[in-house]
Amino acid sequence: MHGIGHHWQVWTPVLDLLAERFDVIAVDLPGFGASPPLPPGLPYNAETLAYAVEAFWGRLGVSEPHVAGSSLGGYLALDMASRGVVLSATALSPAGFWSRSELFYGRSVLRLLRAGAMATAPELVGSAVGRAVTGRLLVSKPSRVSDRELVSAAGALRESVGFDDTLDSFLWLAPPAPPKVPITVAWGEHDRLLPRRQAVRAGRWAQQRVLLLKGCGHLPMSDDPELVARVITDGTRELSPAAK
Template sequence: MLLTACLPQRRERAVMAAEISFSVETARGSRTLSVTYERRGAGEPLLLLHGIGHHWQAWEPVMGILAADRDVIAVDLPGFGASPALPDGLPYDLATVSTVLDAFCRALGVERPHVAGNSLGGLLALELGREKLVRSVTALSPAGFWSEAERRYAFTTLRAMRVGARSLPLPVIERLSRSAAGRTALVSTIYARPGRRSPEAAVAETRALRGATGFHQTLAAGGGVLFGDDVRDVPVTIAWGTKDRLLLRRQGVRAKYVIPRARLVRLPGCGHVPMSDDPALVARVLLDGSA
């Protein structure tokens, strides 16, 4: 399979988000792939990749800090957020999605950006680093360093979150979001400090989870994934929240064993999605990792 970028077709959307389309060459012929992204700031390019069921807005708490020093590109992965699903015939596996991301960057005129990712996005960031498609990698609680029991636990939890998001009527989600206790019920699995999420953010990410067209295919593709290769010749930072309830922090030790030259960073008091729990700390880790 070969993915090649063509001239981008960029449409401005609300909140400055944009959509870009590029060609996809597969064994079944050429397809058109589109993704939605947000771009801010100036400096060396930094690509931000969210986790499964999330959207680019997961990075909103740190975007302003990062944009002061970086050309920040936060993307909705295919089948998540406002990005359409992958075209028929393209699997949601590591090789395909990392190649799509490389084609996306080339369509933007960006060559070998720094990359930071969270959870699924952290696993994709490491794959991009392994393929030497990026300048540096910062992975926040990356997937792929689990035991089989830990993987089953994480996948069961994610499926339960998805069922919960899809079963709650929108008025109930909106009502829950108005109180700290309600936001805890909605998003405490991934945040250590769910009360810090705004009502609007809690509603938006719950809707993103319930509407993620690539959720089941991504989860199915990840069932047999173990990241077992070193990432050579690319600086790697791996950071883990001390209160991560989805991917337990001992997986960071395994990641350090697999990638011995990686810098392993502890994120005190942070959950699985740490950008909201401690924006200043996470932004500093990302800036140091992409220096």
């Protein structure tokens, strides 16, 4: 599960690695990517988005999957673990463990990225300036992200009809109830959107050590897909060992 304003393609670097061991399903959350918006009157928040994903896998005949998510998707994974509807959950830099000032900062950065995506011509997104501004906020190694991926991600952000309402819901987002199944929480060493000091709070909530993803930013799937695949795979066995 992806974060706010993104789409399932953010997981592309990891999918083939995971597919060596699992049947893998990457989703666009309602109102993001290619998924339709939520029905009128249904609010965009973690609860509705999580239940929408659960309804989707139910239609596929899937029961109690292992789940993994990044940022907002990481929060959804932990929420599912707190309700015991999954076998295990892996959360990469999950939302919801911020201080008030960190929430203000994160919301401001996300709004700036959204405004930039809406105002910038597609051909400029992959330019040196566009890569420096958007890439380094989200990944530690922007050179590993192709121009096509940057343009695609900017398009997903620009077209995210659920963005504003979901971002507003962050004001009321609190850590979920304690998990009922094994979880893994991992944080990018160089996360500039949700700084890694939030991992300390996540560790207290989970009552376990949070893994530090060396050399990775907010989207470690691009920075080190092999490491991310290993952390997720280890997490399905129970709790991951320290990431090397």
